[in-house]
Amino acid sequence: MPGTDRPEQRRANARTAVVWEALRGLLDGEPLDVLDIGGGTGVSAVRIAGMGHRVTVVDPSPDALASLGRRAREEGVEVVAHQGDLSSLLAPGGPVAPGSADLVLCHGVLEHVTDAAGALATLHEVLRPGGALSLLVAQRHAAVIARAMAGHFGQALALLDPASAASTEPGRAGRRFTRDELTDLLDAAGLRTETVHGVRVFADLVPGSLLDLEPGATAALLELEQAVAERPEYLPLATQLHLLARA
Numbered sequence: 001m002p003g004t005d006r007p008e009q010r011r012a013n014a015r016t017a018v019v020w021e022a023l024r025g026l027l028d029g030e031p032l033d034v035l036d037i038g039g040g041t042g043v044s045a046v047r048i049a050g051m052g053h054r055v056t057v058v059d060p061s062p063d064a065l066a067s068l069g070r071r072a073r074e075e076g077v078e079v080v081a082h083q084g085d086l087s088s089l090l091a092p093g094g095p096v097a098p099g100s101a102d103l104v105l106c107h108g109v110l111e112h113v114t115d116a117a118g119a120l121a122t123l124h125e126v127l128r129p130g131g132a133l134s135l136l137v138a139q140r141h142a143a144v145i146a147r148a149m150a151g152h153f154g155q156a157l158a159l160l161d162p163a164s165a166a167s168t169e170p171g172r173a174g175r176r177f178t179r180d181e182l183t184d185l186l187d188a189a190g191l192r193t194e195t196v197h198g199v200r201v202f203a204d205l206v207p208g209s210l211l212d213l214e215p216g217a218t219a220a221l222l223e224l225e226q227a228v229a230e231r232p233e234y235l236p237l238a239t240q241l242h243l244l245a246r247a
Contacts, residue, residue, distance in 0.1 A: 015203045017222050018229045019107075019136060019242050022197055026132055026244075027051055032102040035126060037086060038109035042068030042079060049077035053103075056080040058095050086119045089126065098125050107136035111174030120189035127247040133191055135243045136199065140176035141236040146204075179235055182243055191245040197229040198238030 026032070032053045036045045039057035041064050049055045049072065057079055059065055065081045072079045082095035086109065089096060104123050113119045123133055140159055147156035159176070177185075183193050202224060211217050228234040235241070 013218065013222065015200050018197050018199045018225055019134075021226060021229075022195060022242055022244060023134060026103055026134075027053065033100060034103045034105065035096055035101040036105040036107075037089070037123070038107065039068070039105065040064040042071045042081075044105060044107065045079045046071050046075050046077055049079050050075055054080075056082065056096065056101075058082045058084045058089060060085045086113055086122055089122055096126055099128050101126050102128055102131050103134065104131070105134045105136075107134070108138075110135065110137050111176065116175070116177075117185055117188055120185055120191065124189050124191055124247055129247055131247045132194075133186075133243075133245045133247070135182070135186075135245065137182065137241055137243075138174070138176045139198075139236075139238055139241045140178050142239045143176050145237070146239075177241070179241055182241060186243065186245050191247060193243055193245045195230070195244045196235070197242040198231075198235045198240075199225075199229070199242050200239035201225060201228050201234050201237050204239050 027048060028051075034045075034048055034053050034055045036042075036048075036055060036057045038059055039045045040059050040061065042057060045055045045057045045068065057065070057068055059068075059081070060083060062083055065083060068079060068081055084095050088094050090098060104126055106119075106123060110116050110119060120133075127133065144156045144159045147153070147159060179196055183196070186193050203221060206217075206221060211221065
């Protein structure tokens with residue numbers, strides 16, 4: 001892929017490798033109908049379309065969808081794009097139909113919805129029987145550590161309380177979850193959790209200058225991230241949690 005030798009791309013690879021490895025078993029096969037909710041500029045969607053899958057992106061931002069269109073044309077793939085969000089996903093005349101997706105990506109979206117349980121129930125309805133949900137969310141334990149290390153002790157203390165976690169993260173950060181909260185929400189929505197991975201356990205802690213200057217550092221970091229991704233003792237350190245669940 002062009003540009004993968006750039007420092008910012010190396011850091012991005014270190015942050016996303018665990019998710020793509022977890023998805024590999026689903027995507028290395030027959031063409032699937034894939035819905036990317038909140039897919040934005042299409043970084044994931046275009047890559048998946050390039051693997052031969054039929055991809056639909058639903059996102060509220062017209063600017064992001066315009067960028068998606070340009071990216072898809074540059075890569076020579078087709079991605080269907082609709083402006084909308086989870087609340088309108090299954091509305092009459094909405095962008096998708098119930099039981100129409102083999103795989104749903106919900107990456108960085110659940111943090112920003114008012115009703116997480118209702119959102120997951122909607123995604124379950126979109127999936128075909130046996131279909132898979134790829135859920136990537138920000139994790140609260142790591143946020144506490146990050147706030148404390150930055151000297152924001154009051155914010156770290158507030159984040160310890162699940163009841164106030166949403167209100168203590170203004171702006172883009174949104175709500176943060178723990179593993180137990182997520183698996184309970186998935187169970188309540190009728191989705192069976194298959195795997196849980198810690199994402200960005202160390203990638204956000206390593207200085208960018210080290211990856212830029214030290215030969216082989218990025219490859220070693222990727223190997224380390226993969227090695228700890230499923231070890232439960234390291235999950236609380238992960239900036240994000242990635243869960244695969246089945247309808």
